[in-house]
Amino acid sequence: MxxxxxxxxxxxxxxxxxxxxxxxxxxxxxxxxxxxxxxxxxxxxxxxxxxxxxxxxxxxxxxxxxxxxxxxxxxxxxxxxxxxxxxxxxxxxxxxxxxxxxxxxxxxxxxxxxxxxxxxxxxxxLTPTTRAIVERDVASDAVRVAVTRAEAYAEAIGLGTVDPIEIADVGLLAGNAEAAASAPRMMRMAASDAAGPALALQPADIVVGAAVEARFRAS
Missing domain, CATH: 3.30.70.2970 (Protein of unknown function (DUF541), domain 2)
Structure with missing residues (x-):
């Protein structure tokens, strides 16, 4: 093939x-x-x-x-x-x-x-230092997910190896800068309830997400 x-x-x-x-x-x-x-x-x-x-x-x-x-x-x-x-x-x-x-x-x-x-x-x-570390780690994980997915596709059609051609934030691979603005991204959430003389603050976790598009040559 x-x-x-x-x-x-x-x-x-x-x-x-x-x-x-x-x-x-x-x-x-x-x-x-x-x-x-x-x-x-x-x-x-x-x-x-x-x-x-x-x-x-x-x-x-x-x-x-x-x-x-x-x-x-x-x-x-x-x-x-x-x-x-x-x-x-x-x-x-x-x-x-x-x-x-x-x-x-x-x-x-x-x-x-x-x-x-x-x-x-x-x-x-998050503090700027923590945010930078988490965003870097999440972006790296997203790339690894892309590699694993490409390898699964290649194996499914009987091919053995995949070599990267292009890797980019979502949208950039197709030249769509607007779509690329969504990755990496950070979402901030908050919730609070009143209780007694103080406010019982119940902060939601911050969700840090990244998405990439990658193109591989399988052989």
């Missing part, structure tokens, strides 16, 4: 426990006078910043950041079509990356209790 070209796809994924929890929250206030509204936001944000400083010194927070206070106004309309006096709004966004999930649970329980605080999201992540 003459040589045959075999094209296969190899996929692999790994579930990894998250190492960081990134919290996004905002401190907001509104009222009829601009000055008091800004003061309320600053007063509510100050203990949050101080607390994050303390958590960072103790090693429970990897890093955190806080934006400037944003202030804007609007004149709402009532249901009779009459424009009402101005309402002033102020807010400041705060982001914190926790490496200690127990500390995060208690911090959220205390912080989110304030009327001015709104927790926007919690995203679970």
């Amino acid at each position: 003459s040589e045959v070209v075999i094209t296969v796809r190899g996929e692999q994924e790994r579930r990894v426990a998250p190492e960081r929890a990134v919290v996004q929250l905002s401190v907001r206030a509104d009222g009829p006078e601009r000055g008091p509204v800004v003061e309320r936001v600053n007063a509510a944000a100050a203990p949050i910043r101080d607390g994050l400083d303390a958590h960072q010194r103790s090693g429970e927070v990897a890093e955190w950041s806080s934006g400037r206070v944003s202030v804007w106004s609007e004149r709402p309309w009532n249901n009779e079509g009459r424009q009402l006096p101005p309402v002033h709004h102020a807010s400041v966004d705060i982001s914190a990356s926790f490496s200690d999930f127990t500390a995060l649970s208690w911090w959220l329980g205390e912080t989110a209790d304030a009327d001015e605080v709104q927790v926007a999201s919690i995203s679970w992540q």
Whole structure:
């Protein structure tokens, strides 16, 4: 039998426990006078910043950041079509990356209790070092899957060896850059439930997946 070209796809994924929890929250206030509204936001944000400083010194927070206070106004309309006096709004966004999930649970329980605080999201992540290692290992595993699959195809048609011709991320073998954007990929998942004075955080594993396409010459 003459040589045959075999094209296969190899996929692999790994579930990894998250190492960081990134919290996004905002401190907001509104009222009829601009000055008091800004003061309320600053007063509510100050203990949050101080607390994050303390958590960072103790090693429970990897890093955190806080934006400037944003202030804007609007004149709402009532249901009779009459424009009402101005309402002033102020807010400041705060982001914190926790490496200690127990500390995060208690911090959220205390912080989110304030009327001015709104927790926007919690995203679970790996450290950059771990992410790079896992993505490399998963990509290597995906290639091995492709090789095994090509060998199985070759054996099924009575051929003995396969030699690689091309290996690429999904889509690149066919010149489709859009399809290639899906591999390697990382998915972040999160789940949480309230319980007692602290929040019982139940992070889902992070799924790191890779997919490759490979072309082999079988003979």
